[in-house]
Amino acid sequence: MSIDAKRRPLTLLAVLALLAVAAFISPGFSSATFTSTTQGTATVRAAADWTPPTVAVTSPGTAVQGTVTIEAQASDSGLGVKDVTIEYAPAGSGTWTALCTDATAPYSCAWTTTALADGRYDLRARATDRAGYETTSDSVRTAVANKLLVVMNDPGETLRGTVQLSAGVFNTGTLSHTVRLQYRLAGASTWSTACSSLTSPYTCSWNSAAVASGDYEFRAQLTAGSTTTTSEVVTDVTVDNVAPTVTMTDPGTPLSGTRTFAATAADAHSGVATVELQYALSGTSTWKSLCTIEAEPWSCRVATSTLANGTYSFRAVATDEAGNTTTSTAVANRAVDNTVSSVSLDDPGAMLRRTATLTAVASSTAGVTSVRIQYAPTGGSTWSDVCTDTTSPYACTWDTTKVASAVYDLRAVLLDGSGRTTISALETVPVDNSPLAGADVQTANGSGSTAGLVGANDTITFTYTAQVNPASIMAGWNGSATNVQVRIRDGNLPTLLRGSKGDTLDVLNGSSAVGLGSVNLKADHVRFLRTVSLNATMTASTATVNGLERTVVTLRLGTFASGKASDLTTNSTAAAMVWTPSNAATDLFGNRSSTSNVTESGALDRDF
Template sequence: MTRTKGTPVTGAALRNVALAALAALLLAVFALNGLQTSSAAFMSQSANATNTASAAVDWTPPTVGIVTPGAPLRGSATIAADAADAETGIASVVVQWQSVGAASWTTLCSTASAPYRCSWDTLSAADGAYDVRAIATDKAGYATTSAPVRVTVANAFTVVLADLDEAVRGTTPLTATLTDADPRATYGVRFEYSVADANSWKSVAGCASIAGSASCTVNWATTSLASGDYDVRVVAWPTARPTVVMISELSSVTIDNVAPTATMTDPGSVLTGTVTLAATPADAHSGVASVAIQYQPSAGGAWTTACTIVDEPWSCRFNTVPLPYGRYSFRAIATDLAGNSTTSATITGRLVDNTVSSISLDDPGAFLTGTVQLTATANASAGISSVAIQYSPAGSGKWSPVCTLAAAPYGCAWDTKTVADGSYDLRAVLTDSHGKQTTSAVLAARRVDNAPLRGADVQAVNGGKAGVIDAGDMLVLTYSGRVNPASIASGWDGSARAITARVRDGGITSGSNDLFDVPNTNLGSVNLRGNHVGLWTTAQFSATMTATTETINGVPSTVVRVALGGLTSGSVRTVTTTAAMIWTPSANATDLVGQRCAATPVTESGPLDKDF
């Protein structure tokens, strides 16, 4: 403000200046921060004798909507609205109506307090369709107009469209029924359809004149229409007063004249027990309603439904056990909600086999010599076609037949002299009447040894202190057949003979492999697999050697026992570890006809122990 020299400044002028400054400040704040709203319902005011400034705090319009009536309106009907304003509150709600397509609205009532309801005497209006709306104004002066709601005044009659299926195809019937109609009058009925929500109605057909107590049914051919969602309604009017039109509630329906797609998932082969059958269906319009999975013997015959599935995942568990052995075809049939169906391509030649077979081969022993009996035990629910007994060089998987048998008993003699000495695997193979093969467990590493004599086993018997070689201990050597005792020791007949036994250190590189032998005999040597004497030392014992003939696995065999007496030289250690001894027989020992013993090492059988 510009002051002129000598002009006094009054209090009112100062207040005006202050108000102007406040207004400028508020405008600056709004410019910087944008328009602010508040839910507090109050006004702020400052005034002097000549100036007043007010600020409203409600910048948001109210919300309002008509409550849709649940049925046609008759007599005195209530029209209700929902209105709300979270800031200054509702000042008034005005309810209005108009005939469908009219250019102006008629106010039904205005109300200032909830519940916002108006009573409408529908007897003053002609039967037919009307639009109703509400206008809400809040206390700050903002107003909102609701979307119009279509209602029907039906004091004379109503028309009802019968429910339609959710999805239809081909030709579908449409039926309309009049209620509260004058039985003495006649009425016209017309069915109409529109693409969903487009409100662009096309006529189907109808009934030009029916009695008030009758109904109207026409067939709607949908095949020429694009698949998709449609609205359907029925329009009715008295033939004497065609301007009085009644329109039914809308019925939404999907037209689907396109079949779904279906793909059968390959269930695999061989099918045994309970398996999973699955398909992949699709439908772009009404959606898939069900999938039926079917099977058929490959030789022909009727298709049988294994399962019908009505939801994802489109699969089921199917028990194949009741099906006869054989090959089968599988397919899937998908049906959509409109009733269209498609059959998938067929998957053929899948074998169902629930036959049970078992086979085992009796163990002929670890060492095989001469002619050996091989015997299998076999069973098959489908019947046995053959049983083959086979051999293979150990670990090679190159199987050769010993024999093939068509009937029980499933056994044959194997002349092991037809193969080279060595380690062999044995097995039996069952073939049932359907050609299905079942293989037994493999008997691995059975040694064929056709030398006339060999070592069969080596054992130690503790007769003194555990873990120490001392008096009372005994070494037992078993041959595979009868031995000439004189070939083991000159002039020996197998009776008790005093000998010297010794234990020698296995050497610096193998100190735990001490050797036991009997000098001046052809017993060979035994690797004790333990550290019984000191490095590079030897311990000697007085001992007694005997030979007896015993039956081992049904074969007369020679068993040599070396019983230890006292220690005569050297010293021994206590051994705490367990191990399996290894006996290497001497090739100078012979059988009763003079054939030499094989020098093949033999490992101590049975559980690991400390030996002495």
């Protein structure tokens, strides 16, 4: 939603909050330093590259033999491309094998296909830029044909009506042969023939409307004398000759200002591709487009002022992925009258905290008597007033500390000079005034590790109740992967005196503890009076719980930094860890974390 020029300036804290939220929802992390002062100025220095690279792999053709060169193109508008990895996989398997990693353009690999089974393969490229962002290209499909091979060409994901089916044949030499194309319903045991006795170029027309709509498989068979060679099966092909269903939602009457127009649509086979909402002036048969939507919800916001005042009909046209269309019954006799009142609430921001300014824009040919701004728990119907304003710009100061931290709907209600009310569209926004504290601590056993024994790839996860400024946990940290050490000490040490079942974990940066606090593992992981440190990678991410964003700090263990494997013991007792957070951690507004103990949630386990 656009913000009215009369909207009051955001406070410095709100600006900083929006910048911090944007950093957490961006695709990955980049090095950045944030500096601010409390004397009316703020300085922000962002990383030089927030943009991932682009990459594409070049198709080597329908089929390949022997050793071929696979090429890729990659570029990056920021710090530049670091390297490109080219990969292959059996078609549709998703099991990718690297061919090579090339750090110099033009990026290419020699692919020796003689060691592979003949058949269809997918190729793709992954580009990494110098900021650490990675992009994976779309895959291209080819066939390895070092021997006699018949390939059923993919007819496409979705079919309707009469379609062209085809096969590829390789390395037949002078061998006399014919090709038959077959299909079956996915999961069926019996194949049906679409066409037979095909010779080069091995194509035929098939009427898909002659079979029931559903998911099908296809294959090709090459017959030479008494020998039959069968292709790989092409799966996940949807035949859809059934039109979707669609219903236009009544937009109401009269219509004015910016309104939401919507429809409901469904398709049992290929799925709905688009829904076009249309209008026609009453008494005419000329339908024009309001908007075309490509994903649910099938709705759009339209300024009705683009339509002349009058009476209209509205309808929806749904098109499925196969191209089948259905037109809904029209909703008729709906008036568009922009001489009446209109009101809209300005976008209040990504998240509200403490005191927030809410503004609305309202107009009426009968004059604006007042604008009331209200809130309700999202999806609820019980509305409470924030304030009532009788003069433009219509604005309220909302003390959000008076409500629980949750997600709320906001609206503006206009009362015009004739006594009629007009209600704005809803703005949904989270309110979070909860104090920063620990929410949960968890450990997980790494792949290939022994249960109960600390080892490489084990993880420790700390979850907070709100978003944390990473630099408060470790100076200069922005949440991206960074190297630290995880220290585990025997609970019998004089500095702990917690006993054998009180081994304690904390995190160090060099010789200094980071601001995560410590964890009483409530178990025996380290031998008597010993201390072990493991190298680890620490990252921060954002998770959304009940509409509110939280910071999750994850540590993945690696090699020993000090101590050795014989210093560790395998814990055989299931217990719940207790995390004591450090008050060094602060939220995005500088508020320090509570140090109240947090007990591990979930079923008791042996940890690691």
